[in-house]
Amino acid sequence: MIEVDGVTKRYGRATAVDDLSFTVRPGRVTGFLGPNGAGKSTTMRIVLGLDRPTAGRARIDGRPYRDLADPLRRVGALLEADAAHGGRRAVDHLRWLARSNRIGRARVAEVLELVGLDEVGRKRVRGFSLGMKQRLGIAAALLGDPPVLLFDEPVNGLDPAGVVWIRTLLRSLAAEGRTVLVSSHLMAEMAQTADHLVVIARGRLLADAPLADVVADAPSLEDAFMRLVTP
Numbered sequence: 069m070i071e072v073d074g075v076t077k078r079y080g081r082a083t084a085v086d087d088l089s090f091t092v093r094p095g096r097v098t099g100f101l102g103p104n105g106a107g108k109s110t111t112m113r114i115v116l117g118l119d120r121p122t123a124g125r126a127r128i129d130g131r132p133y134r135d136l137a138d139p140l141r142r143v144g145a146l147l148e149a150d151a152a153h154g155g156r157r158a159v160d161h162l163r164w165l166a167r168s169n170r171i172g173r174a175r176v177a178e179v180l181e182l183v184g185l186d187e188v189g190r191k192r193v194r195g196f197s198l199g200m201k202q203r204l205g206i207a208a209a210l211l212g213d214p215p216v217l218l219f220d221e222p223v224n225g226l227d228p229a230g231v232v233w234i235r236t237l238l239r240s241l242a243a244e245g246r247t248v249l250v251s252s253h254l255m256a257e258m259a260q261t262a263d264h265l266v267v268i269a270r271g272r273l274l275a276d277a278p279l280a281d282v283v284a285d286a287p288s289l290e291d292a293f294m295r296l297v298t299p
């Protein structure tokens with residue numbers, strides 16, 4: 069479970085997140101939607117302890133990120149595809165992450181296979197396409213087999229087969245009882261992937277409801293979204 073509780077984040081005089089509260093529950097895919105600059109990435113960074121809120125707090129399974137021992141075993145995240153150093157081999161990047169969280173080497177081979185990178189694991193990351201880097205980021209997120217997962221725009225750079233693959237993966241992670249929060253601008257994709265939606269704009273909560281409720285009176289999720297975010 070992810071709890072965001074009265075979180076505000078200001079950068080100077082600009083308010084990126086404004087007294088935001090919501091809970092992401094296990095066993096379903098929760099889509100995190102909002103226009104550019106709505107505060108989605110900032111919120112995810114705060115949940116992951118990468119940014120400090122100006123007010124409020126965020127918890128993962130009841131604890132702030134900084135209190136988690138071996139955090140990769142508690143929460144996995146894909147924030148940006150370029151997190152691995154270009155000069156590193158994919159397998160070494162994952163081994164280094166695994167070692168830092170007391171995860172066995174066998175799991176590295178497992179996640180490489182899971183994301184379809186087993187054949188290129190010994191290649192350097194700088195030669196990877198954006199889609200391959202995205203898969204490597206997903207492998208890192210899954211490394212600790214965590215019950216909580218956050219994905220920021222995971223289908224960026226993926227070809228149509230990759231988009232279907234990530235949709236299937238997210239759905240199966242939720243079906244296994246994990247907590248899955250995924251941000252996206254692709255409404256048609258979200259309509260096929262998410263069970264529940266959290267919609268924000270200008271850092272404020274606009275909707276926290278089942279997908280079916282959000283689209284109930286609209287021809288599509290895109291229409292429902294535009295209605296919600298248009299002031």
Ligand SMILES: Nc1ncnc2c1ncn2[C@@H]1O[C@H](COP(=O)(O)OP(=O)(O)OP(=O)(O)O)[C@@H](O)[C@H]1O
Pocket residue numbers: 079082083084102103104105106107108109110111
């Ligand atoms: N480090 C920073 N310093 C100053 N302003 C920032 C910083 N990070 C984010 N912001 C601002 O905070 C607001 C929210 O940004 P954020 O990246 O969280 O939005 P987002 O919903 O993830 O957007 P997008 O969909 O475009 O990725 C924006 O106005 C952004 O310019």
